[in-house]
Amino acid sequence: MESIDKISGTFGKRCNEPKTNVSSAVIRRLPRYHRFLGDLLREGKLRISSAELSRIMNVTASQIRQDLNCFGGFGQQGYGYNIKFLYNKISELLGVNESFNAVIIGAGKLGCALAATHMFERRGVNRLAMFDVNPDIIGTRIYDVPVYSVSELGKFCKENNVHIGVITVPKEAAPEITDVIVEAGVKGIWNFANIEINLDRDDVIVENIHLGDSLMALCYEIKTANEKREEND
Amino acid sequence: MESIDKISGTFGKRCNEPKTNVSSAVIRRLPRYHRFLGDLLREGKLRISSAELSRIMNVTASQIRQDLNCFGGFGQQGYGYNIKFLYNKISELLGVNESFNAVIIGAGKLGCALAATHMFERRGVNRLAMFDVNPDIIGTRIYDVPVYSVSELGKFCKENNVHIGVITVPKEAAPEITDVIVEAGVKGIWNFANIEINLDRDDVIVENIHLGDSLMALCYEIKTANEKREEND
Numbered sequence: 001m002e003s004i005d006k007i008s009g010t011f012g013k014r015c016n017e018p019k020t021n022v023s024s025a026v027i028r029r030l031p032r033y034h035r036f037l038g039d040l041l042r043e044g045k046l047r048i049s050s051a052e053l054s055r056i057m058n059v060t061a062s063q064i065r066q067d068l069n070c071f072g073g074f075g076q077q078g079y080g081y082n083i084k085f086l087y088n089k090i091s092e093l094l095g096v097n098e099s100f101n102a103v104i105i106g107a108g109k110l111g112c113a114l115a116a117t118h119m120f121e122r123r124g125v126n127r128l129a130m131f132d133v134n135p136d137i138i139g140t141r142i143y144d145v146p147v148y149s150v151s152e153l154g155k156f157c158k159e160n161n162v163h164i165g166v167i168t169v170p171k172e173a174a175p176e177i178t179d180v181i182v183e184a185g186v187k188g189i190w191n192f193a194n195i196e197i198n199l200d201r202d203d204v205i206v207e208n209i210h211l212g213d214s215l216m217a218l219c220y221e222i223k224t225a226n227e228k229r230e231e232n233d
Numbered sequence: 234m235e236s237i238d239k240i241s242g243t244f245g246k247r248c249n250e251p252k253t254n255v256s257s258a259v260i261r262r263l264p265r266y267h268r269f270l271g272d273l274l275r276e277g278k279l280r281i282s283s284a285e286l287s288r289i290m291n292v293t294a295s296q297i298r299q300d301l302n303c304f305g306g307f308g309q310q311g312y313g314y315n316i317k318f319l320y321n322k323i324s325e326l327l328g329v330n331e332s333f334n335a336v337i338i339g340a341g342k343l344g345c346a347l348a349a350t351h352m353f354e355r356r357g358v359n360r361l362a363m364f365d366v367n368p369d370i371i372g373t374r375i376y377d378v379p380v381y382s383v384s385e386l387g388k389f390c391k392e393n394n395v396h397i398g399v400i401t402v403p404k405e406a407a408p409e410i411t412d413v414i415v416e417a418g419v420k421g422i423w424n425f426a427n428i429e430i431n432l433d434r435d436d437v438i439v440e441n442i443h444l445g446d447s448l449m450a451l452c453y454e455i456k457t458a459n460e461k462r463e464e465n466d
Contacts, residue, residue, distance in 0.1 A: 027453065031446035058431045094449050095456030109349055113342035117427075119445040123452060163455060188455040190448060194350075198291045203462070205454040207447055212352040213264035214440055215423060216327050219356060220260060221438040222396060222421040223328030229436070 022093065026067050030090050032057070033067070037087040038122060049080035096124040100188075101161055105177050106168035107132040107147050110192055114166060115143045128160055153177070157184035164188045171195040255326065259300050263323050265290070266300065270320040271355065282313035329357040333421075334394055338410050339401035340365035340380050343425055347399060348376045361393055386410070390417035397421045404428040 036057055040048060050068075054061040068086060091097055102120060104111045107130040120127045130142060131150045138149045148156060156162070157180075165181040167174055167189060174193035181189070182204055189206045191197045197206045255263075269290055273281060283301075287294040301319060324330055335353060337344045340363045353360045363375060364383045371382045381389060389395070390413075398414040400407055400422060407426035414422070415437055422439045424430045430439045 028450070031443070031449040034449065035443065035445065058429075093453075095452040096449070098452065098456055100452055100455065109342055109346035113346050114444075116342055117445075119448060123445060123449050125448065125452065164451065187458065188451050190451055196291075203458060205451060205458060207451040207454075209444070209447060210265070210268065211347075211442070212268065212350075212356060214442060215352060215358065216264040216267065216329070216356050217261070218397065218421050218423055218438060218440040219328040219331065219333055219358065220326075221440075222333065223331055225420065225436065225438060 022070055026070070027093075029067055030094055034087065034090045034094065034096070037083050037090070040083050041087055045083055047080040048083055053081065091124070094123075098124065100125050100163040101128050102126065102164035102166055102190075103128055103153070103157065103162050103181075104130045104145070104166040104168060105132075105150065105153065105181070106130075106170075106173075106193075107134070107137055107142060108168060111166075111168040112142055114168065114192075115145050125164065128162065129156060131156075150177075154180045154184040157181055157186055162186055164190060166190045166192070167197075168192045255303055259303070260326075262300055263327055267320065267323045267327065267329070270316050270323070273316050274320055278316055280313040281316055286314070324357070327356075332357055332359060333396040334359050334361050335397035335399055335423075336361055336386070336390065336395050336414075337363045337378070337399040337401060338365075338383065338386065338414070339363075339403075339406075340367070340370055340375060341401060344399075344401040345375055347401065347425075348378050358397065361395065362389060364389075383410075387413045387417040390414055390419055395419055397423060399423045399425070400430075401425045 036053070050061040050064045053064050057064070068081065102125050104115055104127065107115075111130060111132075115127060115130060127145050130145050130147045131153045132138060132147055133150050137147050140147050157165070162181070162184070163186065165177070165186045165188070167177055169177055171194045174191065174195050174197065178189065178191075178197050178199070182199065182201075187204055189197060189199075189204065191206060191208045194210075194212075196208050196210075199206060269286070283294040283297045286297050290297070301314065335358050337348055337360065340348075344363060344365075348360060348363060360378050363378050363380045364386045365371060365380055366383050370380050373380050390398070395414070395417070396419065398410070398419045398421070400410055402410055404427045407424065407428050407430065411422065411424075411430050411432075415432065415434075420437055422430060422432075422437065424439060424441045425444075427443075427445075429441050429443075432439060
């Protein structure tokens with residue numbers, strides 16, 4: 001079995017850049033590798049060849065080698081990638097080991113659907129609490145996450161070192177919620193409200209999710225495929 | 234007031250390509266324009282300058298002119314874009330006017346959260362039905378969408394010309410659901426199950442949604458911003 005050190009040694013040879021400077025194109029592809037490698041680990045697999053990974057991920061083996069060789073994680077030729085090593089390297093690079101704290105603001109259907117998933121824990125993010133205005137659920141726990149009044153949001157974020165605010169409130173309420181959490185020191189906003197949050201500051205990162213844009217892209221692709229079929233008929 | 238015909242005339246002059254050949258980079262940006270223009274229309278606005286659109290969308294005015302001039306929609310210089318004309322052109326190009334039919338498979342928290350939004354109607358997609366295995370909700374209506382047994386899924390899709398299947402079932406159930414709806418003639422799959430659906434056929438379009446990848450990208454950005462701050466301190 002090769003040691004981690006030996007593999008890391010290979011890293012320096014293959015990559016000219018320090019690991020924090022992996023190209024942004026590779027960075028954008030890494031969460032997908034993380035997902036597939038995580039699934040393989042949970043299935044108890046230890047190693048995988050680039051050909052096999054290529055098959056299940058539906059990308060070329062040469063793309064995989066390009067993307068992953070910068071992290072080392074491969075032993076002798078023919079033995080494939082060390083899954084756990086690669087998974088850990090990618091986790092580290094992406095910040096999965098940072099133990100960020102998150103709160104979900106809005107305990108409606110979408111907020112609860114997000115709270116119910118393994119998404120947070122798998123990415124090393126702690127769901128500390130949910131916040132809502134509905135007195136019927138304030139004080140309860142949903143999927144073992146405590147629900148507090150939104151009036152306590154700012155204080156809670158300050159006292160509990162909250163890094164990430166997940167916004168699932170109606171669009172009208174989103175700007176005020178944003179002000180509260182940014183003032184309380186939150187460094188990242190994962191916004192599902194149907195409004196774009198653009199902050200004039202570079203110390204808070206915003207990821208706006210617009211599922212409707214994806215539905216629209218799907219409609220466009222279906223329409224285009226239909227048109228092609230009709231042309232060929 | 235300029236007529237639509239006159240504006241369309243400009244289209245031919247500015248764009249060398251027929252409208253169905255707008256570059257794929259522009260296509261990817263169009264759903265966002267569609268969202269902002271739709272909001273402006275609902276606010277009762279008729280025209281907007283590229284400077285103002287640039288401000289609210291947080292992109293450069295020159296990018297906006299590049300993206301939108303292919304659609305015409307502008308009158309004399311200084312009058313700005315005709316919002317309704319542009320909105321309709323983009324809708325048409327993206328397939329919003331195709332009246333695609335959709336079903337949501339899985340009436341859990343996420344399925345219901347999706348059903349509750351205006352997302353479908355705003356993109357001209359009809360939510361015909363939801364499907365689930367839970368006898369307590371089969372036969373009821375959720376947000377005015379009827380819920381049927383998943384055993385009726387294939388038959389329903391065939392009889393009702395269903396174009397889009399929205400999958401929100403647990404990952405274990407997703408492959409079988411996929412087989413059923415593809416066999417029933419569905420042309421697009423919007424997949425929220427935590428598994429990638431890759432079909433070996435080009436007549437069915439799949440849009441896999443992995444919210445966790447977006448959370449992970451956010452964690453990466455927060456981590457990188459932290460590191461930069463520490464370097465500068």
